[in-house]
Amino acid sequence: MNVVLITIISLGVLGSLAAIILYFVAQKFKVFEDPRIDQVEEVLPAANCGGCGYPGCRAFAEAMVKSDDISDLNCPVGGADTMSAAAAILGKEVAAADPMVAVVRCNGTCENRPRITEYDGATSCTIATSLYGGDTGCSNGCLGLGECVDACAFNAMYMDEETGLPVIIEDNCVSCGACVDACPKNIIELRKKGPKSRRIFVSCVNTDKGAAAKKACSVACIACKKCQKICPFDAITVENNLAYIDYNKCKLCRKCVAECPTNAIHMINFPPPKPKVEKPVAESAE
Structure with missing residues (x-):
């Protein structure tokens, strides 16, 4: 009986000592967490989409609290x-960021880009890209397998069965960039929504030379540089056989749209052009 009692007392003393030691160790190495992190996290949308550049809203909240300047x-x-x-929670100032939206820089529809092969494999753009260049003469264009749509958590994209291309639902797009990261062909880009949601961009990523690009897709950019020459704002550059419009410089004048010989430049949400009214020819007096 005495042995059992001594054992119980010994274990109790050892347990108490261990608890005291663990308490002081925990206090010694305690990591302080700023309570403002919880407050900031509460006002975030809890989407955990990674669009901010951090793995989740919690990590983004920590970054905001720790940063002296949150303008970026x-x-x-x-x-x-x-x-x-x-x-406001942090007592800091933040500059208003221009709203962004995803755009699909490929207009290789079934009509514009004829199919020359038939793919019968995994319905994944990433896998298909590693196996072959695509089922058309353009190895840069959209594969049409919808991996970008699967990556979108906001129902902001769908595949158009008629064109075989993804379509952006602008009102649902939160510019998280998930579709951009998912596309192995790099045809999706985040651009400024622009005033009245109007945008102008080159809907092509084909870097082949003009003749080859035009043969593969009737609306491909052929790097003719006509758009670059007519742009009064130096918003267009042509590099590696491909034109690109800088949305920070573009003033939406639309001169490049009319100048493009292949209709590779797209304009979104602009009103239709007014029909030209021909002036009546004055009859000469006899």
Whole structure:
């Protein structure tokens, strides 16, 4: 009986000593967490999409609290209202970021880009890209397997069965960039929404020389540089056989759209052009 009692007392004393030691060790190595992290996280949208550049809203909240200057941080899902609320908690100022939206830089529809092979394999753009260049003469264009659509968590994309290309639902797009990362062909880009949601961009990523690009797709950029020459704002550059429009410089004048011989430059949400009214020819007096 005495042996059992001594054992119980010994274990109790050892347990108490271990608990005391663990308590002091925990206090010694305790990591302080700023309570503002929880407050900032509460105002974030909890999308955990990674569009901010961090693995989740918690990590983004930590970055905001630790940063002296949060002007380079942005939550694309929450937008200006969310960033303002988070900044108010921290007593910091944040500049309003221009809203962005995804655009598909490929117009290789079935009509514009005829199929020359038939793919019968895994329905994954990444896998298909590693196996072959594509089922058309353009090895740079969209494969049409919808990996970008699967990556979108906001129902902002769908595959158009008629064209075989992804379509962006602008009102649902939060510019998280998931579709951009998912596309192995790099045909999806985040661009500024622009005033009245109007945008102009080159809907082509084909870097082949003009003749080869035109043969593969009737609306491909042929790097003729006509758009670059007519742009009054130096917003267009032509490199590696491909034109690109800088959305920070573009003033949406649309001169390049009319100048492009292959209709590779697209304009979004512009009103239709007014029909030209021909002036009546004055009859000469006899």
